[in-house]
Amino acid sequence: xxxxxxxxxxxxxxxxxxxxxxxxxxxxxxxxxxxxxxxxxxxxxxxxxxxxxxxxxxxxxxxxxxxxxxxxxxxxxxxxxxxxxxxxxxxxxxxxxxxxxxxxxxxxxxxxxxxxxx
Amino acid sequence: xxxxxxxxxxxxxxxxxxxxxxxxxxxxxxxxxxxxxxxxxxxxxxxxxxxxxxxxxxxxxxxxxxxxxxxxxxxxxxxxxxxxxxxxxxxxxxxxxxxxxxxxxxxxxxxxxxxxxxxxxxxxxxxxxxxxxxxxxxxxxxxxxxxxxxxxxxxxxxxxxxxxxxxxxxxxxxxxxxxxxxxxxxxxxxxxxxxxxxxxxxxxxxxxxxxxxxxxxxxxxxxxxxxxxxxxxxxxxxxxxxxxxxxxxxxxxxxxxxxxxxxxxxxxxxxxxxxxxxxxxxxxxxxxxxxxxxxxxxxxxxxxxxxxxxxxxxxxxxxxxxxxxxxxxxxxxxxxxxxxxxxxxxxxxxxxxxxxxxxxxxxxxxxxxxxxxxxxxxxxxxxxxxxxxxxxxxxxxxxxxxxxxxxxxxxxxxxxxxxxxxxxxxxxxxxxxxxxxxxxxxxxxxxxxxxxxxxxxxxxxxxxxxxxxxxxxxxxxxxxxxxxxxxxxxxxxxxxxxxxxxxxxxxxxxxxxxxxxxxxxxxxxxxxxxxxxxxxxxxxxxxxxxxxxxxxxxxxxxxxxxxxxxxxxxxxxxxxxxxxxxxxxxxxxxxxxxxxxxxxxxxxxxxxxxxxxxxxxxxxxxxxxxxxxxxxxxxxxxxxxxxxxxxxxxxxxx
Numbered sequence: 001x002x003x004x005x006x007x008x009x010x011x012x013x014x015x016x017x018x019x020x021x022x023x024x025x026x027x028x029x030x031x032x033x034x035x036x037x038x039x040x041x042x043x044x045x046x047x048x049x050x051x052x053x054x055x056x057x058x059x060x061x062x063x064x065x066x067x068x069x070x071x072x073x074x075x076x077x078x079x080x081x082x083x084x085x086x087x088x089x090x091x092x093x094x095x096x097x098x099x100x101x102x103x104x105x106x107x108x109x110x111x112x113x114x115x116x117x118x
Numbered sequence: 119x120x121x122x123x124x125x126x127x128x129x130x131x132x133x134x135x136x137x138x139x140x141x142x143x144x145x146x147x148x149x150x151x152x153x154x155x156x157x158x159x160x161x162x163x164x165x166x167x168x169x170x171x172x173x174x175x176x177x178x179x180x181x182x183x184x185x186x187x188x189x190x191x192x193x194x195x196x197x198x199x200x201x202x203x204x205x206x207x208x209x210x211x212x213x214x215x216x217x218x219x220x221x222x223x224x225x226x227x228x229x230x231x232x233x234x235x236x237x238x239x240x241x242x243x244x245x246x247x248x249x250x251x252x253x254x255x256x257x258x259x260x261x262x263x264x265x266x267x268x269x270x271x272x273x274x275x276x277x278x279x280x281x282x283x284x285x286x287x288x289x290x291x292x293x294x295x296x297x298x299x300x301x302x303x304x305x306x307x308x309x310x311x312x313x314x315x316x317x318x319x320x321x322x323x324x325x326x327x328x329x330x331x332x333x334x335x336x337x338x339x340x341x342x343x344x345x346x347x348x349x350x351x352x353x354x355x356x357x358x359x360x361x362x363x364x365x366x367x368x369x370x371x372x373x374x375x376x377x378x379x380x381x382x383x384x385x386x387x388x389x390x391x392x393x394x395x396x397x398x399x400x401x402x403x404x405x406x407x408x409x410x411x412x413x414x415x416x417x418x419x420x421x422x423x424x425x426x427x428x429x430x431x432x433x434x435x436x437x438x439x440x441x442x443x444x445x446x447x448x449x450x451x452x453x454x455x456x457x458x459x460x461x462x463x464x465x466x467x468x469x470x471x472x473x474x475x476x477x478x479x480x481x482x483x484x485x486x487x488x489x490x491x492x493x494x495x496x497x498x499x500x501x502x503x504x505x506x507x508x509x510x511x512x513x514x515x516x517x518x519x520x521x522x523x524x525x526x527x528x529x530x531x532x533x534x535x536x537x538x539x540x541x542x543x544x545x546x547x548x549x550x551x552x553x554x555x556x557x558x559x560x561x562x563x564x565x566x567x568x569x570x571x572x573x574x575x576x577x578x579x580x581x582x583x584x585x586x587x588x589x590x591x592x593x594x595x596x597x598x599x600x601x602x603x604x605x606x607x608x609x610x611x612x613x614x615x616x617x618x619x620x621x622x623x624x625x626x627x628x629x630x631x632x633x634x635x636x637x638x639x640x641x642x643x644x645x646x647x648x649x650x651x652x653x654x655x656x657x658x659x660x661x662x663x664x665x666x667x668x669x670x671x672x673x674x675x676x677x678x679x680x681x682x683x684x685x686x687x688x689x690x691x692x693x694x695x696x697x698x699x700x701x702x703x704x705x706x707x708x709x710x711x712x713x714x715x716x717x718x719x720x721x722x723x724x725x726x727x728x729x730x731x732x733x734x735x736x737x738x739x740x741x742x743x744x745x746x747x748x749x750x751x752x753x754x755x756x757x758x759x760x761x762x763x764x765x766x767x768x769x770x771x772x
Contacts, residue, residue, distance in 0.1 A: 034770045041769030042762050049758055 143498030150325065150502040151302070154509070157321050158306035158314045165313040170537050173544065174241055174521045176313035176421040184316040185427060186434025188418045188514070189224070191319035193435075194326060194442065195272070195511030196504050200279035202442055203450030203484035207461050210351075210380025210451070211771060212392040214443035216401055218383075221436045221764040223405040225757055228432030230679065231410045232419045233743045234593050236428075237676035237683075241420070243413050243589075244526045250592050250677045251600040251669070252691030254530070259607060260585065261526040264413060267581065268519050271574050272414075273512065273555050279481075280508040281559070286473075286485035288501070297556055303509045304552045307516050308545045312421055315513050322506035323438070329503030330445035336491045337452040351451055352376050354458045358465050367466075373629035374464035376454070383771045396645025400579070403652045404645075407582035411589040414518040425743045429753045436760050440767065446484070453483035461486060466630065477628045512555070520547040534702030579644040580618040583652040584610025591659055593679050596671070602663030610655035617647060682743065 032040075167173045205213040240246040243264075244257035277296065284295045306314050341347050359374045361367055379385050384394035409415050422428045454461045461483045463469045466476035473479040488500045524544040529535060535543070584607050591598045591606075617639060624635035633640070642650070675681050675688040690696065 037772060038766040038768075038770035041772075042766045045762055045765040046758075049761075 140494050142495030143501070146495065146498035147502055150505070153321055154318050155302070155306065157318050158310050161314045161317040162310045167311045167313070168541070170241070170540055173311035173541050174525070175417070176311065176316060178421060179423055180316055180421045180427070181423060182427040182430035182434065184320050185418055185422045185431030186438070187323040188316040188319035189415060189431060189435035190438040191322045191326065191506075191510035192414055192418065192514035193511070194507055195276040196279040196283060196508040197275035198442060199446055199484050199504060199507060200282050200481055201275070202446040203453065204480040206447035206450030207454040207483040208478070208480040209391050210377050210382070211443065211447055212383055212385055212397065214447045215383050215392065215397040217439050217442045218764060218767060219397070219401040220405050220409060220439050222761065223402060223409045224432045224436050224439070225761065226406070227410045227415070227419065228429040229757070231593060232416070232428050233425060233682050234677065234679055235416060235420060236425060236743050242522055242525045243411060243416060244522065247592065247603070248692050249690055250674070251603055252673070253600045256600065256604050256607065257526060258530070261522050263581065263585070264522055265519055267577065268515050269554060271577055272515050274558055275574055276508055276511050277555060277558055280504065282481055283485050283504050286482050287489050292559060296559060299505065299509060300512070300552045300555060303513045304516065304548055307513045308548050312417065312517060315517055316418065316421065319510050319514070322510040325506040326503050327438070327441065327445070329499045330441070332496060333487060333492060333500060334445050334449055337449045337487055340491050341452045341455055347448070347452060347455060348381065350455045351380060352378070354455045354462055356459045356462045356464055358459070358463070358468050360465075362465055362467050367630050369464055369630055374462065381771070383768060393643055393646065395649070396643055400645030400648040403583050403586055403648050404578055406590065407586040411585055413522055414514050417518055417521060424745070426745050426749045426753055429757070433753070433756050433760050436764070440763070449487055450483040453487045457486055457490070464630070516548045516551055519551055520544045523547045529699065533699040534706040536703060536706070576618055576621055576644060579648045580614035580651070581611070583648045584614065584655040587652050587655040588659060591656060595660070596674055596678050596680065597668055598659060598663045599666055599669050601666045602659045605662045606655050606659030609658045610651060613651055613654060
């Protein structure tokens with residue numbers, strides 16, 4: 001995207017350079033030496049590329065900031081649900097749903113089993 | 119893209135033609151042919167040409183340098199040598215804008231279009247449109263018009279220019295020379311497929327650049343240097359400039375005096391012969407068609423190993439495209455300075471004596487240099503260069519047109535065709551198109567009034583912009599649907615024909631005998647017309663698309679730029695056709711074993727069951743467009759450097 005806008009901008013810049021010369025169509029005089037026109041065009045192009053690069057970076061940062069906002073709200077909700085203290089484990093957290101007198105062994109119920117390969 | 123105003127120059131070559139009959143020249147030519155055929159044969163053993171992917175896409179194993187070289191060699195044909203030099207002689211350096219505009223377009227190809235084509239998993243451009251929009255009418259229209267444009271613009275330009283060179287510089291019999299060339303080209307195209315083409319294109323590129331550099335060096339030495347050229351060009355007028363028949367015509371000074379803005383790329387928008395908005399935007403649009411949507415060029419990118427290789431190849435092609443201005447346009451201008459009475463002739467009777475055409479003799483600019491400036495031995499090298507340019511372009515066009523015909527038209531006629539049959543049909547089509555090209559020679563000879571090149575550039579500018587517009591919108595705008603694209607193409611075609619047919623009818627005329635085409639039809643410059651046509655088609659496409667129903671996202675995964683990275687399952691809009699084709703192929707296999715025996719005789723290669731397995735397997739593995747981040751940064755940085763160089767050159771010569 002940045003490259004496309006840089007491309008269009010550089011074309012517009014060349015247009016600008018031409019407008020300065022369309023007054024003299026009969027005589028091939030030039031206002032500036034040729035190498036200078038070339039250098040000006042290149043510096044204009046590099047400047048626009050730089051601007052495009054910054055814009056692209058700002059765009060990406062905005063979209064990734066949008067993602068981090070979503071993540072932090074999810075974490076906040078979790079925070080609220082565990083009464084603000086994630087490190088305190090109360091008995092209620094491990095109370096089994098099937099039998100009120102039994103307690104879940106969370107380690108066994110963990111999904112990632114560590115199995116040694118045979 | 120080589121769009122140039124040229125006068126035809128055929129028959130009755132000038133008296134100082136030199137035949138290549140000394141041992142140095144002949145040795146060089148023989149060595150050249152041995153090299154090309156050798157590389158072609160070697161590459162045949164490198165890739166498997168038994169499958170469709172192997173034959174038409176070189177197995178997708180090409181690295182960046184054959185891709186870049188093949189892009190350059192496929193583009194540069196003998197038409198460039200004759201046309202760029204001739205137009206440079208006649209009107210200055212602005213024609214080089216066609217080449218330098220391509221520097222940016224080729225980057226658009228690598229960065230924007232090829233990722234989408236690669237993830238779509240297509241082999242031909244009509245196939246891409248079929249997947250993107252569904253239905254068959256758009257892809258059929260595109261195949262037919264592409265084949266038409268190949269025959270009428272690319273093949274005819276290159277054959278005509280090759281013929282001019284052969285006649286002017288060698289005096290050989292045109293039929294013998296052209297048939298021999300075409301047969302040699304056909305041999306390695308038919309047998310080797312795309313892989314052979316791309317490797318031989320690398321050899322051709324080296325030959326073209328080396329030879330052209332040598333000629334440029336000699337030409338500049340002859341004329342006395344770059345600044346001498348700048349001074350002397352403006353006074354390169356012929357001695358005979360008064361009319362021999364004042365009752366019939368008068369010759370105004372502007373017909374034979376070199377243009378004052380000859381050393382400017384960007385010229386006045388109303389009085390210039392190549393106005394600057396046209397040069398910047400019109401050429402970009404036609405270039406967009408040529409580089410980003412045309413089968414010949416895109417096929418070479420699809421044959422690459424990975425997206426990074428594509429991008430690197432595009433950058434290499436871009437750098438190489440800086441050279442034609444210095445290797446062809448400037449020598450053309452030098453030719454006019456050195457031989458103003460022949461190259462710059464203006465009186466019709468004189469011109470007819472010099473090169474056989476009354477309109478003008480700027481076409482002989484390059485051949486004249488080869489004959490007059492190059493010493494013995496190196497003339498053979500220049501002949502090799504012209505042959506290289508001619509053969510590489512023609513071979514690419516043959517191969518791509520055979521791909522188009524096989525994959526889009528033949529599969530519609532016979533959906534039950536197996537892979538082996540497709541490859542055989544592809545090879546037979548190349549022979550057919552060689553025959554068509556040979557039949558073009560009398561047409562080319564008959565077009566002695568010199569209007570051939572005007573017609574060719576009109577055809578491109580009036581027919582290509584709608585295609586470029588539809589492809590651009592198809593890749594970037596999800597909302598565009600089949601009805602919109604189809605009616606946009608039809609509307610664009612109608613508009614283009616409205617301009618093209620009257621202009622053919624009235625003729626384009628020349629400086630001394632201007633044509634009486636009314637201002638309403640022919641007044642707008644063809645490049646400006648291309649811009650207008652592009653925008654009108656885009657508006658029409660968008661209008662009709664927004665009035666009809668959209669295509670769902672599930673049909674568009676990996677077919678548009680915004681969804682090119684999505685990994686979800688895509689419901690192909692052309693799945694019905696594919697199913698029908700697969701079922702027909704299966705039925706075919708169950709039939710008689712006799713047909714299988716005959717097939718094995720003609721085709722060779724593995725059994726058909728293996729081919730069946732190859733087809734669904736290829737469909738399931740999605741082409742990968744991920745890039746190694748290190749290489750991605752290197753390639754992107756290189757692209758910016760190349761664009762900076764291009765901008766400097768434009769600014770220097772603006």
